[in-house]
Amino acid sequence: MLLRLLLLVCALLRETNGVPVSDVNLKTWPPEGQVMEGKKLVLVCSAAKGTGIITFLWYKGALGLNLGTKTQRSLTAEFEILTAKQSDAERYYCAADNGYGLSLSGLVSITVRIPVSRPxxxxxxxxxxxxxxxxxxxxxxxxxxxxxxxxxxxxxxxxxxxxxxxxxxxxxxxxxxxxxxxxxxxxxxxxxxxxxxxxxxxxxxxxPPEERRDFLTSGVLEVLLGIFCTTVALLFCYWLKRKKGKRSARDPLRSPPSPVPQESIYRNSPSPSQLQPVYENVNVVNGDEVYSLVYCVQQEEESTAGETWGSEFVSDFICPGTKRTINGCA
CATH class of the missing domain: 2.60.40.10 (Immunoglobulins)
Structure with a gap:
């Protein structure tokens, strides 16, 4: 009888001094419920208040599948998922009880991040x-x-x-x-x-073969046009020399006066007094344009009426389809 009274007094004292658990909360590590596949996930359950020995429980999903239970004299306990899998992506909650009834936490969503595979x-x-x-x-x-x-x-x-x-x-x-x-x-x-x-x-x-042929044909045509323009310029100078020779043969007693020097209208070209029939590439004047000069000296002769004839003759040959300009005889 005395023993029963002592047990009743102890129970009354415990109820008077004990504090039920409250404000139970669930947190995760890594934070914000983001975990990489294959890494560890930690579910941390804690209570703001509560005395004595507390039992903690962890649940998965809305149906409350129990994952584990820990009993200890502490306000915080941890549950570990050592290797997170894609199937672990779910909602979780926990509960705590120190003899005064269960106190539940809110739901926390867990996302399992999967690294990309080799594309x-x-x-x-x-x-x-x-x-x-x-x-x-x-x-x-x-x-x-x-x-x-x-x-x-x-x-x-x-x-x-x-x-x-x-x-x-x-x-x-x-x-x-x-x-x-x-x-x-x-x-x-x-x-x-x-x-x-x-x-x-x-x-x-x-x-395609036709495109290769077009490319090669355009290159060959450009070279042939350049050769043609050069040949025409040289033939033109040769014709002027022949014409000059015939005129000199008709009137061999006359000695033509020296040609009047004129300023060259071309860059890098010699003075007219030094000109000989020659074909010369002077330089690149503008971009890809190459000017080719051909000089022929034609001296002045007097006609039977006492008039002078002949002068510098300049002709430009422009080759169609190319960027090359050939200047004729001067």
């Missing part, structure tokens, strides 16, 4: 082989990775384009081909964690 680059051409003028589709996709994912496309390590996918998946990039687009291509994917680079894919762009 795969695919080149999609209209036919069996890429040809100049085709539009090739470059498709880059990482099979795993939490969105959003940002992609970059590279040609010989030079960035061509970048694009992002807010909900995951791959992206495509269209490229109109020229002969310079032959080479190695790759792409890269990242989602705020570690970036991954794809393997290189080689693209050979074929130039």
């Amino acid at each position: 795969v680059l695919t080149l999609r051409v209209p036919g069996t082989q890429a040809v100049v003028g085709d539009v090739v589709e470059l498709h880059c996709e990482a099979q795993r990775g939490s969105p959003p994912i940002l992609y970059w496309f590279y040609h010989e390590n030079v960035t061509l384009e970048s694009s992002s996918t807010p909900s995951g998946g791959g992206v495509s990039f269209n490229l109109s081909l020229t002969a310079e687009h032959s080479g190695n291509y790759s792409c890269e994917a990242a989602n705020g964690l570690e970036a991954q680079r794809s393997e290189e894919v080689t693209l050979n762009v074929r130039v």
Whole structure:
């Protein structure tokens, strides 16, 4: 009888001095419920008030799947998930009890971030082989990775384009081909964690035979036109010399006066008194234009009526389809 009275007194004293747990809260580490796949997740349950030995419990999901229980004389306890998996992305809560009834925390959402896997680059051409003028589709996709994912496309390590996918998946990039687009291509994917680079894919762009013929033909024509213009200028000077010789043969007693010196209208050219029939490349005057000069001296002669004839004769030959100007005889 005395023992019962003592137990009753102890229970009354405990109820008078004990403090129930209250303000139970659940926090996570890493903070904000963001954890990388394969890393450790810690669920920290704490109570603002409470005396004595406290029992802590952790629950997963809205149905309250019990994960674990700890009993200790402390206001804080931890539960660890050593290796977080994608299936651990869920809502969690905890509870605490020191004999006065359970006190629950609020729900906390856990997000498991998945790093991107190595992306795969695919080149999609209209036919069996890429040809100049085709539009090739470059498709880059990482099979795993939490969105959003940002992609970059590279040609010989030079960035061509970048694009992002807010909900995951791959992206495509269209490229109109020229002969310079032959080479190695790759792409890269990242989602705020570690970036991954794809393997290189080689693209050979074929130039159609007709385009090669057009290119070679235009070059040959330019060379032939240049030779033609030079030949015409030389023949013209030769004709003037022949004409001068015939006139001298008709009137051999007359001695023509010395030609009147005139100032040259061309840069870097000798004075008219020193001119001989010659073909000369003077210099590049403007951009790609090359001026070629041909000088022929034609002396003045008196006609039978006492008049003088002849003077410096200047003719310009402009070759169509080229940037080369050939100046005729002076």
